[in-house]
Amino acid sequence: MRSKILLSSLFAAATLMTVASCSSNQAVRTTDGKTIVTDGKPEVDSDTGLVSYKNAQTGKTEQINQNQVKDMSELDN
Numbered sequence: 101m102r103s104k105i106l107l108s109s110l111f112a113a114a115t116l117m118t119v120a121s122c123s124s125n126q127a128v129r130t131t132d133g134k135t136i137v138t139d140g141k142p143e144v145d146s147d148t149g150l151v152s153y154k155n156a157q158t159g160k161t162e163q164i165n166q167n168q169v170k171d172m173s174e175l176d177n
Contacts, residue, residue, distance in 0.1 A: 124139070124140050124141065124174075125137055125138060125139060125140075125156055125174075125175045126138045126140070126141055126142060126153075126172055126173065126174050126175060127172070127173050127174075127175050128142060128151070128153065128164070128169055128171075128172050129169070129170045129171050129172070129173075130164070130168050130169060130170060131167075131168050131169070131170050132168070136153070136155065136164075137155075137156040137157060137175070138153040138154060138155065138156055139153075139154040139155070139156040139159070140153075140154055141174075142172060144166060149165060149166045149167065150163045150164070150165060150166065151163065151164050151165075151166050151169055151172075
């Protein structure tokens with residue numbers, strides 16, 4: 101229980117720090133309840149069904165299946 105609270109707190113702090121550093125971040129919410137903060141707007145490839153984004157926390161470009169994305173929205177600063 102403590103580890104879940106600690107992990108949630110660390111994720112929230114990292115998300116807030118990331119949001120504060122960049123004005124164009126987006127939140128990608130997945131069907132399994134996770135929230136991914138992206139640096140810039142994710143790109144949707146309709147041919148492959150993949151959503152490409154730069155992970156704001158790690159700086160790496162990643163992809164996720166479009167059917168795993170619940171919604172995407174711009175974060176307010």
